[in-house]
Amino acid sequence: MPFGMVQLSPDTRLNGWDGASGYHYSDSLIYGFSHTHLSGTGAVDYGDILLLPFTGTAKWNSVEYASAFSHNNESASPGYYSVFLKKKNIKVELTATERAGFHRYTFPETTKEAEVLIDLQHRDEVLESSFKITSSNEIQGYRRSKAWAKDQRVYFDLKFDRPIKEFLFRKENEDLSETKFVEGKDLKLVLKFDFKGLKTLQVKVGISAISEEGARLNLNSEIPNWDFEQVKLSAKQAWNKVLGKVEVEGGTSDQQITFYTALYHTYLSPNLYQDVDGRFRSTDLQVHPPEGFVNYTVFSLWDTYRAFHPLMTILEPKRTADWIKTFLAQNKYGGMLPVWELSGNETFTMIGYHSIPVIADAWLKGIRGFDPNGALKAMTDYAESKRFGLGAYQKQGYVSNDQEPESVSKTLEYSFDDWCIAQFAKSIRNQDVYKKYIQRAQYYRNLFDVGSRHFRGKKQAQWYYPFDPSEINAFYTEGNAWQYSFAVPHDIGGMIKLFGGEAPFSNSLDSLFSVSSQTTGFKLEDVSGFIGQYAQGNEPSHHIAYLYNYIGKAWKTQELVSRIMGDFYKNSPDGLIGNEDCGQMSAWYIFSALGLYPVCPGTGEYILSSPLFDRAIVHLADGKTFTIEATHKSPHSLYINSLKLNKENYSRTFLSHADLINGGTLHFDLGDSPDLKFGRNEKDRPVTEIRDFPVLPTPYFTGSTFRFREKQKINISSPEKNVEIYYRLDSLEFKKFLKPFAVKQSASIEAYAVRERLSSNVVTQKFIRLPDATISVSTPVNTMYTAGGADALLDGILGTFNWRNGDWQSYPGDFEAVVDLRKLKKLNHVSLQVYQNSGPSILFPKEVIFQGSIDGHRYFPLGKVLTKFEKDVPEAIKNIEVEVKSKARYIKIKAINGGTIGEERAHHPSRLFISEVIVN
Numbered sequence: 001m002p003f004g005m006v007q008l009s010p011d012t013r014l015n016g017w018d019g020a021s022g023y024h025y026s027d028s029l030i031y032g033f034s035h036t037h038l039s040g041t042g043a044v045d046y047g048d049i050l051l052l053p054f055t056g057t058a059k060w061n062s063v064e065y066a067s068a069f070s071h072n073n074e075s076a077s078p079g080y081y082s083v084f085l086k087k088k089n090i091k092v093e094l095t096a097t098e099r100a101g102f103h104r105y106t107f108p109e110t111t112k113e114a115e116v117l118i119d120l121q122h123r124d125e126v127l128e129s130s131f132k133i134t135s136s137n138e139i140q141g142y143r144r145s146k147a148w149a150k151d152q153r154v155y156f157d158l159k160f161d162r163p164i165k166e167f168l169f170r171k172e173n174e175d176l177s178e179t180k181f182v183e184g185k186d187l188k189l190v191l192k193f194d195f196k197g198l199k200t201l202q203v204k205v206g207i208s209a210i211s212e213e214g215a216r217l218n219l220n221s222e223i224p225n226w227d228f229e230q231v232k233l234s235a236k237q238a239w240n241k242v243l244g245k246v247e248v249e250g251g252t253s254d255q256q257i258t259f260y261t262a263l264y265h266t267y268l269s270p271n272l273y274q275d276v277d278g279r280f281r282s283t284d285l286q287v288h289p290p291e292g293f294v295n296y297t298v299f300s301l302w303d304t305y306r307a308f309h310p311l312m313t314i315l316e317p318k319r320t321a322d323w324i325k326t327f328l329a330q331n332k333y334g335g336m337l338p339v340w341e342l343s344g345n346e347t348f349t350m351i352g353y354h355s356i357p358v359i360a361d362a363w364l365k366g367i368r369g370f371d372p373n374g375a376l377k378a379m380t381d382y383a384e385s386k387r388f389g390l391g392a393y394q395k396q397g398y399v400s401n402d403q404e405p406e407s408v409s410k411t412l413e414y415s416f417d418d419w420c421i422a423q424f425a426k427s428i429r430n431q432d433v434y435k436k437y438i439q440r441a442q443y444y445r446n447l448f449d450v451g452s453r454h455f456r457g458k459k460q461a462q463w464y465y466p467f468d469p470s471e472i473n474a475f476y477t478e479g480n481a482w483q484y485s486f487a488v489p490h491d492i493g494g495m496i497k498l499f500g501g502e503a504p505f506s507n508s509l510d511s512l513f514s515v516s517s518q519t520t521g522f523k524l525e526d527v528s529g530f531i532g533q534y535a536q537g538n539e540p541s542h543h544i545a546y547l548y549n550y551i552g553k554a555w556k557t558q559e560l561v562s563r564i565m566g567d568f569y570k571n572s573p574d575g576l577i578g579n580e581d582c583g584q585m586s587a588w589y590i591f592s593a594l595g596l597y598p599v600c601p602g603t604g605e606y607i608l609s610s611p612l613f614d615r616a617i618v619h620l621a622d623g624k625t626f627t628i629e630a631t632h633k634s635p636h637s638l639y640i641n642s643l644k645l646n647k648e649n650y651s652r653t654f655l656s657h658a659d660l661i662n663g664g665t666l667h668f669d670l671g672d673s674p675d676l677k678f679g680r681n682e683k684d685r686p687v688t689e690i691r692d693f694p695v696l697p698t699p700y701f702t703g704s705t706f707r708f709r710e711k712q713k714i715n716i717s718s719p720e721k722n723v724e725i726y727y728r729l730d731s732l733e734f735k736k737f738l739k740p741f742a743v744k745q746s747a748s749i750e751a752y753a754v755r756e757r758l759s760s761n762v763v764t765q766k767f768i769r770l771p772d773a774t775i776s777v778s779t780p781v782n783t784m785y786t787a788g789g790a791d792a793l794l795d796g797i798l799g800t801f802n803w804r805n806g807d808w809q810s811y812p813g814d815f816e817a818v819v820d821l822r823k824l825k826k827l828n829h830v831s832l833q834v835y836q837n838s839g840p841s842i843l844f845p846k847e848v849i850f851q852g853s854i855d856g857h858r859y860f861p862l863g864k865v866l867t868k869f870e871k872d873v874p875e876a877i878k879n880i881e882v883e884v885k886s887k888a889r890y891i892k893i894k895a896i897n898g899g900t901i902g903e904e905r906a907h908h909p910s911r912l913f914i915s916e917v918i919v920n
Contacts, residue, residue: 218276471784702717825888
């Protein structure tokens with residue numbers, strides 16, 4: 001059902017990135033039918049309460065009990081699914097209400113006895129579970145599991161339309177038949193039924209996050225009888241109601257199917273997370289009584305704040321208000337607004353605090369029903385926390401990668417979220433909060449490199465070298481500098497100025513869509529759907545094609561959006577590029593097919609492109625309609641020649657939410673060639689620009705390294721002209737920087753910039769004098785984890801559990817290095833600092849061999865250490881050391897790669913992570 005708690009569906013895949021939703025079209029086996037699923041998240045969870053009908057001898061292992069199936073005997077439509085299981089020739093039909101699933105199994109005519117398997121161990125790690133047979137046809141139970149959500153709880157109540165003849169429990173490979181209650185971590189149950197007369201078996205399954213009795217109440221309230229066809233019809237009617245909120249005419253049949261498939265996807269989540277009596281479980285994992293709103297779960301906010309939630313402010317304003325009330329309840333009970341919440345668990349997946357743009361965008365569009373002052377406090381409580389680099393962001397105006405990985409993306413997204421706080425505060429007349437956060441909203445400027453015209457990462461207060469804008473690395477979240485260098489939707493005017501004006505900004509946009517699509521660094525499945533370095537398959541790119549409207553080149557937006565829709569959204573099983581991401585990928589298409597897109601949630605504006613259909617009627621919540629019409633000069637017309645809003649000439653390339661929500665008609669005249677004048681005048685272009693309370697960008701220290709041997713030249717620069725820079729050395733008094741100077745010892749230098757009455761944040765850079773020794777490494781290092789070169793192994797900076805901060809070096813194979821102490825010295829001990837984290841396949845070395853030499857040619861043993869991978873200690877830092885009672889000038893260290901982590905990771909060979917060679 002739309003936004004239902006139950007998502008009853010077949011499971012064809014047990015794990016893996018591309019099996020996150022449980023079903024993959026390329027598969028040929030069905031393991032069963034479970035009652036919860038995620039929609040294209042790329043992370044695995046759910047698949048709870050699996051049922052499978054069969055006949056004959058019970059099989060307990062999923063590989064053995066799975067049945068083959070064919071797409072030729074499979075049918076799916078909103079609210080209904082059916083398939084023919086080849087094993088034992090059983091037809092399965094499924095439908096659902098909001099909180100309950102309904103199964104109908106049709107067995108062959110010759111069937112004398114039929115069985116149903118219920119598997120509570122299916123998919124993720126079970127923490128505890130139970131079965132209880134409560135009557136001749138009813139079973140209750142509980143499943144608490146750990147996967148993406150660390151503590152997910154599902155209670156269930158099942159009822160069959162005929163009595164159970166026999167039952168057999170399986171608990172940890174032991175059969176139990178003499179009890180009606182069993183609990184444990186690996187539970188399965190087989191039920192046997194007599195077949196007399198009809199050859200169908202029906203089962204209703206209610207679920208709850210509260211209790212078994214809650215599941216029973218949900219089931220009895222929503223499916224009180226055994227009329228499968230009526231429940232199926234009700235589901236169909238519910239889907240027709242929501243899908244009918246947008247009626248499209250024209251286009252091809254494939255385009256219409258793609259459009260309505262996309263609209264269907266946007267109604268799959270968030271999911272109802274409240275029993276019929278109003279009780280709900282929040283992010284404190286406690287049960288709470290009704291509070292006058294409907295509670296939900298599954299908030300993929302990094303994805304969905306961009307287009308999905310703005311779409312729902314149009315189609316589902318009341319539900320949007322309930323989602324916001326859910327956010328505020330999670331803040332009240334769990335202590336924070338959600339980042340990526342799943343079943344009452346905060347997963348902290350992805351970055352930013354993107355419930356805030358959802359709240360601000362809805363409020364600024366007139367959606368009410370919640371306390372604005374309480375909402376503002378919840379916003380600022382998160383923004384003032386120290387989570388994920390926010391402490392550094394608040395202090396110095398950006399996040400550097402030595403403080404927090406993905407520092408560029410976090411800085412950019414924090415600044416957008418802060419702009420949303422500022423707009424919300426301004427709307428409720430809180431000037432103090434507005435001033436503070438409109439200034440923070442400009443912190444993105446601190447990571448813009450004028451030379452490369454990209455947002456780049458810093459380590460402390462220096463640009464990180466080497467820099468490759470095509471590299472997907474630890475400075476960016478699922479992307480690279482190309483995709484993030486246009487990620488300032490709230491201050492596009494200010495961003496254009498950073499690029500040097502409209503012409504260089506336009507050139508950079510053109511380059512994004514025309515450079516090679518080859519990326520370097522990490523290989524991520526999420527980053528896909530390339531046009532140049534534009535990647536439609538992941539969210540950071542989604543607004544970029546619309547930026548041409550802001551510089552008077554709207555025809556380029558029309559070209560690109562049309563191409564993206566045609567290339568990456570097709571009526572085929574693999575027709576959607578990237579992950580669905582809980583509706584965001586499809587919401588982009590819905591908006592774009594209608595000819596408008598919310599580039600910056602919080603402005604109340606939609607940026608225009610050419611619509612796909614001849615007519616689209618949007619049915620608004622108050623009974624009004626907004627109609628989008630397009631007259632095509634030819635079937636291939638895609639360029640806007642003229643516009644009319646409510647029969648009046650309209651020259652702007654953007655539309656306000658107020659104009660849309662008031663109802664009316666927007667008419668497009670589309671031609672075959674670009675109209676270069678349309679949208680060219682500045683008054684017709686959309687604008688986002690911060691004009692209040694400007695800030696001065698921070699200075700930075702030039703040079704490619706902060707390590708030195710004899711002395712280090714210190715030079716400090718600013719991206720701004722006509723500024724003065726002040727600095728201080730090791731906490732002495734600040735003084736004006738006039739020219740470069742040198743330091744001969746390790747030093748910590750602070751600096752800030754001043755222009756007229758503006759002062760920048762203070763930044764700090766440490767410079768480290770290396771010991772009187774050198775190191776040469778003879779094995780290749782991963783170019784993404786060099787820590788700045790071999791000298792990093794001698795700089796005294798020990799690695800931390802933030803393994804992506806730039807202090808660790810990574811080696812895909814073995815490691816071998818030689819330290820030259822410059823002269824013969826007595827040794828006490830030698831050690832190698834290493835890191836282990838089985839998740840990203842980083843293992844301790846199997847063996848470390850230490851050798852010494854006087855002349856650099858003949859080596860003698862200093863010691864050897866064997867290590868062992870311990871699966872129960874997935875993350876650890878260790879100094880592998882040997883005591884030494886010898887003299888040597890040269891020390892050779894060999895570290896042997898740790899191999900692979902079990903059979904399931906055999907295709908991911910491990911890496912060595914090394915931070916420091918320590919010689920005493």
